Amino acid sequence: MILPIKKFPDKVLRAPTQAVVFPLSPEIKKLTADMIDTVKAADGIGLAAPQVGKSVKLVVINLEKSGLELFPLYNPRIVKTGFKKIEIEEGCLSLPGIFGMVKRPKKVSVEAYSASGQKVVFEDDGWVSRVVQHELDHINGTLIIDLVRKYTQGGDVVKAWKKQKLL
Ligand SMILES: [Zn+2]
Numbered sequence: 477m478i479l480p481i482k483k484f485p486d487k488v489l490r491a492p493t494q495a496v497v498f499p500l501s502p503e504i505k506k507l508t509a510d511m512i513d514t515v516k517a518a519d520g521i522g523l524a525a526p527q528v529g530k531s532v533k534l535v536v537i538n539l540e541k542s543g544l545e546l547f548p549l550y551n552p553r554i555v556k557t558g559f560k561k562i563e564i565e566e567g568c569l570s571l572p573g574i575f576g577m578v579k580r581p582k583k584v585s586v587e588a589y590s591a592s593g594q595k596v597v598f599e600d601d602g603w604v605s606r607v608v609q610h611e612l613d614h615i616n617g618t619l620i621i622d623l624v625r626k627y628t629q630g631g632d633v634v635k636a637w638k639k640q641k642l643l
Contacts, residue, residue, distance in 0.1 A: 558583030576624030
């Protein structure tokens with residue numbers, strides 16, 4: 477089932493998130509399936525639970541276009557970051573029409589859990605690294621408008637939000 481995507485300034489995007497417990501409840505299983513349907517329908521490369529109004533530590537990564545199978549990550553966290561940082565243009569399904577340059581570590585080590593509750597640890601310095609960092613920010617209530625220093629699109633909208641004290 478495709479879920480509506482919450483857009484800024486919806487407060488759920490800033491709310492604290494709860495850890496997922498194992499074995500997964502039917503609600504979390506359903507949420508995972510719905511988030512997969514939603515990220516595909518939106519043609520997004522990642523989606524975090526707060527973006528569909530659920531304050532839980534769950535993200536789905538959809539890099540099928542890069543040849544990876546779509547996968548969910550439960551309770552993900554970054555355990556190590558590389559020194560090297562790179563600036564890449566990012567957008568967000570919760571911020572339609574807004575794009576900007578975001579500087580992040582190139583390489584990260586991630587610890588998370590699979591649907592079966594198995595701990596997974598992996599390292600990446602490509603798209604997975606970038607998308608996981610963006611989605612993990614959502615879990616922590618951070619949005620790209622907190623990080624962008626130079627907008628490539630929609631900078632005027634963000635300026636208006638700042639004036640309205642929305643960020
Ligand atoms: Zn986003």
